[in-house]
Amino acid sequence: MHGRRWSRTVGLHINHGEKETIVELYGIVRRNGWASAEDLQAAAARSTEEGDKADSGVRWIRSYVIAEETGELGTFCVYEADSPEAIRAHAAAADLPVDEVVPIADTVIVRPDPTPVAG
Numbered sequence: 001m002h003g004r005r006w007s008r009t010v011g012l013h014i015n016h017g018e019k020e021t022i023v024e025l026y027g028i029v030r031r032n033g034w035a036s037a038e039d040l041q042a043a044a045a046r047s048t049e050e051g052d053k054a055d056s057g058v059r060w061i062r063s064y065v066i067a068e069e070t071g072e073l074g075t076f077c078v079y080e081a082d083s084p085e086a087i088r089a090h091a092a093a094a095d096l097p098v099d100e101v102v103p104i105a106d107t108v109i110v111r112p113d114p115t116p117v118a119g
Helices: 037-051 084-093
Strands: 012-016 019-034 058-067 073-081 100-103
Touching: 019 037, 019 058, 019 084, 037 058, 037 073, 037 084, 058 084, 073 084, 084 100
Parallel strands: none
Antiparallel strands: 012 019, 019 073, 019 100, 058 073
């Protein structure tokens, strides 16, 4: 894969009545964003509320929680969005940190995500 140029194959056309929107997949890195799981849950609720608003320009797909060396929690989130600006506007409205927004060029699935063990 060294030197290979990836084409963007993940752009989606979404029809909103008479308006068609092209959205792309983005990865959002949020480092050291939350002190506890409870803080992260509150942030997830705010994100869902903002993202569910009409014309938000974003759709949250999934997140992976990162155990930071500091003991805090971070996340790597996957969103569909109109643009990186829409992601940053969503984050500001939901009071979420954004360290980096990266376009996702493609998806390679080797195995499905593991199922969490019931605790």
